[in-house]
Amino acid sequence: MKLLFQKLAAPLLFIALMTTVAQAQESRIQTTTLDHLAAKASQSVDVNMDERLITIAAKLFSDKGDEKKIKELLIGIKGIYVKHFEFENDGQYTAADVETIRTQLRSPSWSRLAGFTSKADGNLEVYLMMTGDKVGGLAVLATDDRELTVVNIVGAVDLEKLAQLEGQFGVPELGIEPGKAKPKNEQ
Amino acid sequence: MNTTRIAALSLTLLLAAGVAQATGDDFNSVVKLIEQFYGVKHQGITFLANAGMKVATTAAKIKGGTAKRIAEAGSIKLAIFEDQAFDREFTQFRTSLNSALNSTWTPLIQTLSATDEEQVYIFLRESGKKFQVLVITIDRRDATVVQATLSPENLALLLKDPEGTGKSITEEATIIDQE
Numbered sequence: 001m002k003l004l005f006q007k008l009a010a011p012l013l014f015i016a017l018m019t020t021v022a023q024a025q026e027s028r029i030q031t032t033t034l035d036h037l038a039a040k041a042s043q044s045v046d047v048n049m050d051e052r053l054i055t056i057a058a059k060l061f062s063d064k065g066d067e068k069k070i071k072e073l074l075i076g077i078k079g080i081y082v083k084h085f086e087f088e089n090d091g092q093y094t095a096a097d098v099e100t101i102r103t104q105l106r107s108p109s110w111s112r113l114a115g116f117t118s119k120a121d122g123n124l125e126v127y128l129m130m131t132g133d134k135v136g137g138l139a140v141l142a143t144d145d146r147e148l149t150v151v152n153i154v155g156a157v158d159l160e161k162l163a164q165l166e167g168q169f170g171v172p173e174l175g176i177e178p179g180k181a182k183p184k185n186e187q
Numbered sequence: 188m189n190t191t192r193i194a195a196l197s198l199t200l201l202l203a204a205g206v207a208q209a210t211g212d213d214f215n216s217v218v219k220l221i222e223q224f225y226g227v228k229h230q231g232i233t234f235l236a237n238a239g240m241k242v243a244t245t246a247a248k249i250k251g252g253t254a255k256r257i258a259e260a261g262s263i264k265l266a267i268f269e270d271q272a273f274d275r276e277f278t279q280f281r282t283s284l285n286s287a288l289n290s291t292w293t294p295l296i297q298t299l300s301a302t303d304e305e306q307v308y309i310f311l312r313e314s315g316k317k318f319q320v321l322v323i324t325i326d327r328r329d330a331t332v333v334q335a336t337l338s339p340e341n342l343a344l345l346l347k348d349p350e351g352t353g354k355s356i357t358e359e360a361t362i363i364d365q366e
Contacts, residue, residue, distance in 0.1 A: 038278045039276070039278045041301065042300065042302040043298070043300045043301070043302060044298065044300075045296065045297070045350075046294070046296065046297040047295070047296045048293065048294055049295065049346060053311070054346075056342060056343065057342070057343045057347065059339075060339060060342075060343035061343060070347070088302070168347055168348070169347060170295075170296050170349050
Protein backbone atom coordinates (compact mmCIF):
# COMPACT_ATOMS: atom_id res chain seq x y z
CA MET A 1 0.00 0.00 0.00
CA LYS A 2 2.83 2.33 0.98
CA LEU A 3 4.60 1.48 -2.27
CA LEU A 4 1.46 2.20 -4.25
CA PHE A 5 1.12 5.58 -2.55
CA GLN A 6 4.74 6.40 -3.32
CA LYS A 7 4.19 5.46 -6.96
CA LEU A 8 1.03 7.58 -7.22
CA ALA A 9 2.23 10.57 -5.21
CA ALA A 10 4.40 12.11 -7.92
CA PRO A 11 1.83 11.83 -10.76
CA LEU A 12 -0.94 13.13 -8.47
CA LEU A 13 1.18 16.07 -7.42
CA PHE A 14 1.99 16.77 -11.05
CA ILE A 15 -1.70 16.66 -12.00
CA ALA A 16 -2.58 18.98 -9.10
CA LEU A 17 0.11 21.42 -10.16
CA MET A 18 -0.97 21.29 -13.79
CA THR A 19 -4.59 21.90 -12.76
CA THR A 20 -3.56 24.96 -10.79
CA VAL A 21 -1.51 26.25 -13.70
CA ALA A 22 -4.37 25.59 -16.11
CA GLN A 23 -6.82 27.46 -13.89
CA ALA A 24 -4.46 30.41 -13.63
CA GLN A 25 -4.05 30.41 -17.40
CA GLU A 26 -7.82 30.22 -17.93
CA SER A 27 -8.40 33.33 -15.89
CA ARG A 28 -5.76 35.24 -17.86
CA ILE A 29 -7.57 36.85 -20.74
CA GLN A 30 -5.81 37.67 -23.97
CA THR A 31 -5.71 41.36 -24.83
CA THR A 32 -3.17 41.45 -27.62
CA THR A 33 -6.06 41.94 -30.07
CA LEU A 34 -6.28 45.49 -28.71
CA ASP A 35 -2.63 46.37 -29.27
CA HIS A 36 -3.32 48.02 -32.62
CA LEU A 37 -5.37 50.70 -30.81
CA ALA A 38 -2.18 52.20 -29.36
CA ALA A 39 -1.52 53.80 -32.76
CA LYS A 40 -4.85 55.67 -32.59
CA ALA A 41 -4.85 56.44 -28.87
CA SER A 42 -3.79 59.72 -27.34
CA GLN A 43 -2.66 57.73 -24.33
CA SER A 44 -2.14 54.02 -23.80
CA VAL A 45 -0.98 52.05 -20.79
CA ASP A 46 0.02 48.39 -20.72
CA VAL A 47 0.76 46.77 -17.35
CA ASN A 48 2.04 43.23 -16.72
CA MET A 49 2.64 42.03 -13.18
CA ASP A 50 3.06 38.31 -12.83
CA GLU A 51 2.77 36.11 -9.74
CA ARG A 52 6.45 36.33 -8.88
CA LEU A 53 6.38 40.11 -8.74
CA ILE A 54 3.10 40.21 -6.82
CA THR A 55 4.43 37.72 -4.27
CA ILE A 56 7.54 39.80 -3.72
CA ALA A 57 5.49 42.97 -3.33
CA ALA A 58 3.06 41.31 -0.90
CA LYS A 59 5.90 40.09 1.31
CA LEU A 60 7.55 43.45 1.51
CA PHE A 61 4.67 45.59 2.66
CA SER A 62 4.47 45.99 6.42
CA ASP A 63 1.62 44.99 8.71
CA LYS A 64 0.79 48.56 9.61
CA GLY A 65 -1.69 51.09 8.24
CA ASP A 66 -2.18 51.39 4.49
CA GLU A 67 0.60 48.93 3.72
CA LYS A 68 -1.27 46.24 5.69
CA LYS A 69 -4.38 46.85 3.58
CA ILE A 70 -2.38 46.54 0.37
CA LYS A 71 -0.64 43.42 1.62
CA GLU A 72 -3.97 41.76 2.47
CA LEU A 73 -5.31 42.69 -0.92
CA LEU A 74 -2.38 41.14 -2.75
CA ILE A 75 -2.48 37.80 -0.95
CA GLY A 76 -3.81 35.21 -3.38
CA ILE A 77 -3.38 37.39 -6.47
CA LYS A 78 -1.30 35.73 -9.17
CA GLY A 79 -1.19 38.51 -11.70
CA ILE A 80 -2.42 41.98 -12.57
CA TYR A 81 -2.71 42.87 -16.24
CA VAL A 82 -4.05 46.17 -17.55
CA LYS A 83 -4.67 47.67 -20.97
CA HIS A 84 -5.96 51.23 -21.01
CA PHE A 85 -6.55 53.48 -24.01
CA GLU A 86 -7.69 57.10 -24.18
CA PHE A 87 -8.71 58.69 -27.46
CA GLU A 88 -9.11 62.30 -28.57
CA ASN A 89 -12.18 61.55 -30.70
CA ASP A 90 -15.18 59.25 -30.60
CA GLY A 91 -15.26 56.06 -32.66
CA GLN A 92 -11.58 55.23 -32.53
CA TYR A 93 -12.25 51.71 -31.33
CA THR A 94 -14.97 49.44 -32.65
CA ALA A 95 -17.51 47.06 -31.18
CA ALA A 96 -15.44 44.27 -32.74
CA ASP A 97 -12.45 45.32 -30.64
CA VAL A 98 -14.49 45.05 -27.44
CA GLU A 99 -16.04 41.82 -28.65
CA THR A 100 -12.61 40.13 -28.72
CA ILE A 101 -12.59 40.57 -24.94
CA ARG A 102 -16.26 39.83 -24.27
CA THR A 103 -16.04 36.60 -26.27
CA GLN A 104 -13.51 35.23 -23.82
CA LEU A 105 -15.64 36.35 -20.87
CA ARG A 106 -18.70 34.54 -22.23
CA SER A 107 -17.12 31.16 -21.58
CA PRO A 108 -18.90 29.10 -18.89
CA SER A 109 -16.17 29.69 -16.35
CA TRP A 110 -16.83 33.43 -16.26
CA SER A 111 -19.91 35.15 -14.78
CA ARG A 112 -20.78 38.78 -15.14
CA LEU A 113 -21.43 40.44 -11.81
CA ALA A 114 -24.29 42.81 -11.31
CA GLY A 115 -24.18 45.62 -8.82
CA PHE A 116 -20.95 47.24 -9.90
CA THR A 117 -21.26 50.79 -11.07
CA SER A 118 -18.77 53.51 -11.86
CA LYS A 119 -18.62 57.05 -10.61
CA ALA A 120 -17.12 57.88 -13.98
CA ASP A 121 -19.06 58.13 -17.26
CA GLY A 122 -19.47 55.09 -19.45
CA ASN A 123 -20.11 51.42 -19.03
CA LEU A 124 -18.48 49.18 -16.43
CA GLU A 125 -18.63 45.40 -16.62
CA VAL A 126 -17.13 43.19 -13.92
CA TYR A 127 -16.67 39.46 -14.53
CA LEU A 128 -15.68 36.78 -12.07
CA MET A 129 -14.20 33.36 -12.62
CA MET A 130 -14.95 30.80 -9.93
CA THR A 131 -12.90 27.66 -9.49
CA GLY A 132 -15.01 25.56 -7.16
CA ASP A 133 -16.04 27.87 -4.36
CA LYS A 134 -13.00 30.10 -4.76
CA VAL A 135 -12.47 33.16 -6.89
CA GLY A 136 -10.00 32.26 -9.63
CA GLY A 137 -9.88 35.53 -11.47
CA LEU A 138 -11.56 38.78 -12.23
CA ALA A 139 -11.93 40.97 -15.27
CA VAL A 140 -13.11 44.55 -15.54
CA LEU A 141 -14.14 46.01 -18.86
CA ALA A 142 -14.70 49.76 -18.80
CA THR A 143 -15.77 51.55 -21.94
CA ASP A 144 -16.93 54.98 -22.89
CA ASP A 145 -16.83 56.97 -26.12
CA ARG A 146 -13.19 57.89 -25.71
CA GLU A 147 -11.78 55.31 -23.32
CA LEU A 148 -11.33 51.57 -23.23
CA THR A 149 -9.90 49.74 -20.22
CA VAL A 150 -9.40 46.06 -19.53
CA VAL A 151 -8.19 45.00 -16.09
CA ASN A 152 -7.52 41.30 -15.54
CA ILE A 153 -6.65 40.03 -12.09
CA VAL A 154 -5.58 36.40 -11.97
CA GLY A 155 -6.09 34.59 -8.68
CA ALA A 156 -8.24 35.22 -5.64
CA VAL A 157 -9.26 38.83 -5.25
CA ASP A 158 -11.50 40.24 -2.56
CA LEU A 159 -14.34 41.92 -4.43
CA GLU A 160 -15.08 44.27 -1.57
CA LYS A 161 -11.54 45.56 -1.81
CA LEU A 162 -11.35 45.74 -5.59
CA ALA A 163 -11.70 49.53 -5.57
CA GLN A 164 -8.59 49.76 -3.37
CA LEU A 165 -6.45 48.59 -6.26
CA GLU A 166 -7.41 51.64 -8.30
CA GLY A 167 -4.53 54.02 -8.75
CA GLN A 168 -2.03 51.39 -7.59
CA PHE A 169 -0.09 48.60 -9.31
CA GLY A 170 -0.82 50.23 -12.64
CA VAL A 171 -4.61 49.88 -12.29
CA PRO A 172 -6.22 53.11 -13.51
CA GLU A 173 -8.87 55.04 -11.59
CA LEU A 174 -12.15 53.54 -12.78
CA GLY A 175 -14.44 54.90 -10.06
CA ILE A 176 -15.56 51.37 -9.12
CA GLU A 177 -18.37 51.22 -6.57
CA PRO A 178 -18.88 47.58 -5.53
CA GLY A 179 -22.43 47.72 -4.18
CA LYS A 180 -23.90 44.29 -3.45
CA ALA A 181 -22.31 42.37 -6.25
CA LYS A 182 -23.47 38.90 -7.18
CA PRO A 183 -23.35 36.87 -10.37
CA LYS A 184 -26.03 37.90 -12.83
CA ASN A 185 -27.07 34.31 -13.47
CA GLU A 186 -27.97 33.96 -9.78
CA GLN A 187 -30.52 36.75 -9.91
CA MET B 188 56.10 56.93 -10.32
CA ASN B 189 54.74 60.01 -8.61
CA THR B 190 51.37 60.40 -6.92
CA THR B 191 49.83 62.28 -9.85
CA ARG B 192 50.73 59.47 -12.30
CA ILE B 193 49.33 56.84 -9.95
CA ALA B 194 46.12 58.84 -9.58
CA ALA B 195 45.82 59.26 -13.36
CA LEU B 196 46.43 55.54 -13.96
CA SER B 197 43.88 54.61 -11.28
CA LEU B 198 41.32 56.93 -12.84
CA THR B 199 41.95 55.44 -16.29
CA LEU B 200 41.52 51.90 -14.96
CA LEU B 201 38.35 52.91 -13.11
CA LEU B 202 36.87 54.51 -16.23
CA ALA B 203 37.86 51.52 -18.36
CA ALA B 204 36.19 49.17 -15.88
CA GLY B 205 33.07 51.31 -15.99
CA VAL B 206 32.94 51.26 -19.78
CA ALA B 207 33.55 47.51 -19.80
CA GLN B 208 30.61 46.95 -17.49
CA ALA B 209 28.40 49.25 -19.52
CA THR B 210 28.93 47.34 -22.76
CA GLY B 211 27.90 43.97 -24.12
CA ASP B 212 24.40 43.73 -22.65
CA ASP B 213 20.83 44.70 -23.32
CA PHE B 214 21.43 48.24 -22.12
CA ASN B 215 23.71 48.87 -25.09
CA SER B 216 21.34 47.05 -27.43
CA VAL B 217 18.54 49.42 -26.43
CA VAL B 218 20.75 52.47 -26.94
CA LYS B 219 21.71 51.18 -30.40
CA LEU B 220 18.08 50.40 -31.22
CA ILE B 221 17.07 53.99 -30.40
CA GLU B 222 19.94 55.30 -32.52
CA GLN B 223 19.06 53.13 -35.49
CA PHE B 224 15.30 53.58 -35.31
CA TYR B 225 15.28 57.34 -34.87
CA GLY B 226 18.58 58.18 -36.58
CA VAL B 227 19.94 59.89 -33.46
CA LYS B 228 23.16 59.76 -31.42
CA HIS B 229 23.51 59.48 -27.67
CA GLN B 230 25.68 61.91 -25.76
CA GLY B 231 27.60 59.23 -23.91
CA ILE B 232 27.02 56.23 -21.74
CA THR B 233 27.69 56.97 -18.14
CA PHE B 234 28.39 54.29 -15.59
CA LEU B 235 27.74 55.93 -12.26
CA ALA B 236 30.12 53.78 -10.25
CA ASN B 237 29.77 55.50 -6.94
CA ALA B 238 26.47 57.23 -7.20
CA GLY B 239 23.45 56.18 -5.25
CA MET B 240 20.10 57.53 -6.33
CA LYS B 241 17.75 59.20 -3.98
CA VAL B 242 14.21 58.69 -5.09
CA ALA B 243 11.32 60.08 -3.15
CA THR B 244 8.61 57.49 -3.27
CA THR B 245 5.55 59.67 -3.09
CA ALA B 246 4.73 63.34 -3.08
CA ALA B 247 3.78 63.04 0.57
CA LYS B 248 7.16 61.65 1.46
CA ILE B 249 8.91 64.38 -0.49
CA LYS B 250 7.02 66.95 1.53
CA GLY B 251 7.80 65.04 4.68
CA GLY B 252 11.47 65.25 3.84
CA THR B 253 12.11 61.53 3.62
CA ALA B 254 13.78 60.09 0.57
CA LYS B 255 14.73 56.50 -0.07
CA ARG B 256 17.68 55.16 -1.95
CA ILE B 257 16.08 53.05 -4.61
CA ALA B 258 19.00 52.00 -6.78
CA GLU B 259 21.98 50.14 -5.45
CA ALA B 260 25.11 52.28 -5.41
CA GLY B 261 27.32 51.63 -8.40
CA SER B 262 24.60 49.90 -10.37
CA ILE B 263 23.39 52.71 -12.56
CA LYS B 264 23.97 52.97 -16.28
CA LEU B 265 22.70 56.03 -18.08
CA ALA B 266 22.53 57.13 -21.70
CA ILE B 267 21.13 60.49 -22.69
CA PHE B 268 19.93 61.78 -26.03
CA GLU B 269 19.39 65.54 -26.02
CA ASP B 270 17.68 67.92 -28.44
CA GLN B 271 17.19 65.47 -31.29
CA ALA B 272 14.11 64.50 -33.28
CA PHE B 273 12.18 61.46 -32.06
CA ASP B 274 9.34 61.79 -34.49
CA ARG B 275 8.76 58.33 -35.94
CA GLU B 276 5.61 56.35 -35.23
CA PHE B 277 6.07 54.93 -31.75
CA THR B 278 4.08 51.72 -31.90
CA GLN B 279 6.67 50.39 -34.36
CA PHE B 280 9.42 51.28 -31.92
CA ARG B 281 7.57 49.53 -29.12
CA THR B 282 7.34 46.35 -31.19
CA SER B 283 11.06 46.46 -31.98
CA LEU B 284 11.96 47.15 -28.35
CA ASN B 285 9.82 44.32 -27.02
CA SER B 286 11.27 41.93 -29.58
CA ALA B 287 14.80 42.91 -28.59
CA LEU B 288 14.23 42.41 -24.88
CA ASN B 289 11.56 39.75 -24.57
CA SER B 290 13.91 36.84 -23.92
CA THR B 291 15.60 38.35 -20.89
CA TRP B 292 13.38 41.14 -19.55
CA THR B 293 9.76 41.29 -18.38
CA PRO B 294 7.81 44.35 -19.51
CA LEU B 295 6.29 45.86 -16.36
CA ILE B 296 4.58 48.93 -17.73
CA GLN B 297 4.56 50.69 -21.07
CA THR B 298 2.86 54.03 -21.60
CA LEU B 299 2.56 55.78 -24.92
CA SER B 300 1.18 59.31 -25.09
CA ALA B 301 0.54 60.72 -28.54
CA THR B 302 -0.72 63.93 -26.95
CA ASP B 303 2.53 64.59 -25.10
CA GLU B 304 4.63 62.66 -27.64
CA GLU B 305 6.10 60.68 -24.78
CA GLN B 306 6.94 57.00 -24.39
CA VAL B 307 7.89 55.31 -21.12
CA TYR B 308 8.95 51.68 -20.94
CA ILE B 309 9.89 49.87 -17.73
CA PHE B 310 11.37 46.37 -17.90
CA LEU B 311 12.47 44.11 -15.04
CA ARG B 312 14.67 41.07 -14.68
CA GLU B 313 16.05 39.07 -11.78
CA SER B 314 19.66 39.52 -10.81
CA GLY B 315 20.42 37.04 -8.05
CA LYS B 316 18.43 38.12 -5.01
CA LYS B 317 17.93 41.57 -6.49
CA PHE B 318 16.24 42.96 -9.56
CA GLN B 319 17.41 45.07 -12.44
CA VAL B 320 15.15 47.74 -13.85
CA LEU B 321 15.51 49.24 -17.30
CA VAL B 322 13.68 52.53 -17.81
CA ILE B 323 13.44 54.01 -21.29
CA THR B 324 11.89 57.46 -21.65
CA ILE B 325 11.49 59.11 -25.03
CA ASP B 326 9.80 62.42 -25.71
CA ARG B 327 9.70 64.80 -28.68
CA ARG B 328 13.30 66.00 -28.40
CA ASP B 329 15.02 63.97 -25.69
CA ALA B 330 15.45 60.38 -24.58
CA THR B 331 16.99 58.63 -21.60
CA VAL B 332 17.91 55.01 -20.95
CA VAL B 333 18.61 54.06 -17.33
CA GLN B 334 19.48 50.64 -15.99
CA ALA B 335 19.76 50.16 -12.23
CA THR B 336 19.75 47.36 -9.68
CA LEU B 337 16.99 47.37 -7.08
CA SER B 338 16.72 45.61 -3.76
CA PRO B 339 13.47 43.63 -3.30
CA GLU B 340 12.24 46.35 -0.93
CA ASN B 341 12.58 49.00 -3.59
CA LEU B 342 11.09 46.71 -6.19
CA ALA B 343 7.90 46.78 -4.11
CA LEU B 344 7.85 50.57 -4.37
CA LEU B 345 8.26 50.33 -8.11
CA LEU B 346 5.41 47.83 -8.38
CA LYS B 347 3.09 49.96 -6.26
CA ASP B 348 3.62 53.00 -8.45
CA PRO B 349 5.43 51.85 -11.60
CA GLU B 350 5.00 54.97 -13.68
CA GLY B 351 5.81 57.44 -10.91
CA THR B 352 8.80 55.53 -9.59
CA GLY B 353 10.10 54.85 -13.10
CA LYS B 354 10.02 58.56 -13.89
CA SER B 355 11.72 59.32 -10.58
CA ILE B 356 14.54 56.90 -11.43
CA THR B 357 15.12 58.68 -14.74
CA GLU B 358 14.90 62.15 -13.23
CA GLU B 359 17.25 61.36 -10.38
CA ALA B 360 19.79 59.62 -12.61
CA THR B 361 19.79 62.61 -14.93
CA ILE B 362 20.21 65.09 -12.09
CA ILE B 363 23.17 63.15 -10.69
CA ASP B 364 24.75 62.98 -14.12
CA GLN B 365 24.57 66.74 -14.46
CA GLU B 366 26.07 67.42 -11.03
